[in-house]
Amino acid sequence: MSCVHCGFCLDACPTYRLTGDESDSPRGRLALMRGVHEEKLSLSGPDANAPGGVGYHLDRCLGCRSCETACPSGVPYGELLEHFRDDQEAHTQRKVGDSLLRKSLLMLLTSPQKLRFALSAGRITGGRIPAPAAAFVGLPSDTRLPIPQDLAAASASMPIFTPALGTKRGAVVLLTGCVMSVLYSPVHAATVFVLAQNGFDVHCPGEQGCCGALHGHQGALADAKVKAKGLIDQIDGLDVSAIILNSAGCGSFIKEFHKLLAHEDRWADRATAFVSKVRDISEFLDEVGPIPMTHPVAVRATYHDACHLRHGQRIADAPRRLLKAIPSLNLIECADPDQCCGSAGVYNYLEPEIAASVLSAKLDTLLATQAELIVTANPGCLAWIDQGIAKRAKQGKLSPGTKAPVILHPVQIYAKAYGFPS
Numbered sequence: 001m002s003c004v005h006c007g008f009c010l011d012a013c014p015t016y017r018l019t020g021d022e023s024d025s026p027r028g029r030l031a032l033m034r035g036v037h038e039e040k041l042s043l044s045g046p047d048a049n050a051p052g053g054v055g056y057h058l059d060r061c062l063g064c065r066s067c068e069t070a071c072p073s074g075v076p077y078g079e080l081l082e083h084f085r086d087d088q089e090a091h092t093q094r095k096v097g098d099s100l101l102r103k104s105l106l107m108l109l110t111s112p113q114k115l116r117f118a119l120s121a122g123r124i125t126g127g128r129i130p131a132p133a134a135a136f137v138g139l140p141s142d143t144r145l146p147i148p149q150d151l152a153a154a155s156a157s158m159p160i161f162t163p164a165l166g167t168k169r170g171a172v173v174l175l176t177g178c179v180m181s182v183l184y185s186p187v188h189a190a191t192v193f194v195l196a197q198n199g200f201d202v203h204c205p206g207e208q209g210c211c212g213a214l215h216g217h218q219g220a221l222a223d224a225k226v227k228a229k230g231l232i233d234q235i236d237g238l239d240v241s242a243i244i245l246n247s248a249g250c251g252s253f254i255k256e257f258h259k260l261l262a263h264e265d266r267w268a269d270r271a272t273a274f275v276s277k278v279r280d281i282s283e284f285l286d287e288v289g290p291i292p293m294t295h296p297v298a299v300r301a302t303y304h305d306a307c308h309l310r311h312g313q314r315i316a317d318a319p320r321r322l323l324k325a326i327p328s329l330n331l332i333e334c335a336d337p338d339q340c341c342g343s344a345g346v347y348n349y350l351e352p353e354i355a356a357s358v359l360s361a362k363l364d365t366l367l368a369t370q371a372e373l374i375v376t377a378n379p380g381c382l383a384w385i386d387q388g389i390a391k392r393a394k395q396g397k398l399s400p401g402t403k404a405p406v407i408l409h410p411v412q413i414y415a416k417a418y419g420f421p422s
């Protein structure tokens with residue numbers, strides 16, 4: 001109701017930029033959601049998921065929340081989308097392959113054990129999904145699983161407790177999540193190192209599991225609530241002043257646990273107290289004041305704002321401030337750093353054509369900076385941009401004489417600047 005149809009959000013929207021179709025814009029999608037709410041449009045008819053249908057255009061939304069940042073009326077688009085998708089999954093009839101793909105992705109990505117097994121098995125085909133299976137669920141034939149070169153190193157577990165170095169400033173807990181703990185353990189290791197260097201004891205309880213973010217974003221709010229409660233139960237007893245995250249998508253979702261559980265008597269207050277301690281690692285370091293980073297990192301770098309850090313958590317300056325404080329690091333801004341890369345949770349599997357076009361625009365802007373290093377704070381962005389660059393390099397589409405840039409999480413650069421041996 002607070003949308004005044006001004007259109008300020010249109011140019012911020014990656015799908016509207018791509019198609020120019022009002023139904024692929026935030027304003028158009030809000031009108032479609034409202035049509036369903038007022039029972040003028042249906043989610044369950046045979047045409048709902050066909051081009052022009054409500055489901056079709058809402059499925060094409062990345063959930064990047066760029067429109068929220070642009071909106072002068074404060075329309076809470078992300079929250080509306082979450083509730084809409086929950087309703088949509090309850091009423092819509094999806095094709096068997098589409099439904100199977102959605103369920104399989106949620107099952108695999110939110111269970112570290114299953115994901116580890118799938119990635120180990122995937123090494124047999126070099127990460128390629130067998131063509132008949134890909135065709136059945138509607139994936140392009142060149143879809144690959146993001147298999148790390150060294151899966152054991154990528155999945156290494158963290159010590160349950162790491163003491164502060166030097167003068168102790170406090171104690172924190174690191175949430176390791178599901179995808180991060182399987183694909184990006186070196187990011188966790190860097191986070192623990194940076195926190196300890198800065199005088200914080202770091203607790204890292206084993207097998208923490210999923211926070212429910214992917215469920216929440218995919219229209220499974222009941223499952224998301226179960227995951228949220230499980231995480232609160234596991235962490236609540238620890239005597240810590242902050243709950244640290246290094247995955248932007250999870251951080252954005254966890255910071256809204258109080259809204260998710262607002263109507264549950266036994267949980268609302270606990271969720272509010274929990275949320276008050278949650279910080280992204282860059283936000284936390286910037287807030288407490290980092291000890292000086294004295295090791296030079298001589299590199300030309302550029303920064304991609306992960307949507308759920310910039311638009312979900314409104315954190316843009318802290319990582320830039322920290323990167324600029326590193327001796328010898330030359331930070332070059334790319335064009336449109338806050339535009340989505342197309343990963344968007346599992347979107348790149350569900351809407352591969354749009355995701356590939358959005359990625360292509362993102363790669364153009366990143367590579368135009370001629371940076372040797374791309375920095376971004378979300379596992380989906382790390383994997384998707386990395387795949388895109390590898391593909392361009394393989395196709396000989398990088399500028400002549402240019403080396404493919406390395407892509408890392410910002411905390412890995414802070415760790416280098418503190419002398420982390422990697």
Ligand code: SF4
Nearest residue numbers: 013061062064065067
């Ligand atoms: S969330 Fe992103 S893709 Fe969806 S309408 Fe808003 S800006 Fe567009």
Ligand code: SF4
Nearest residue numbers: 003004006007009071
């Ligand atoms: S910017 Fe906000 S108020 Fe304006 S059209 Fe977009 S959602 Fe509506």
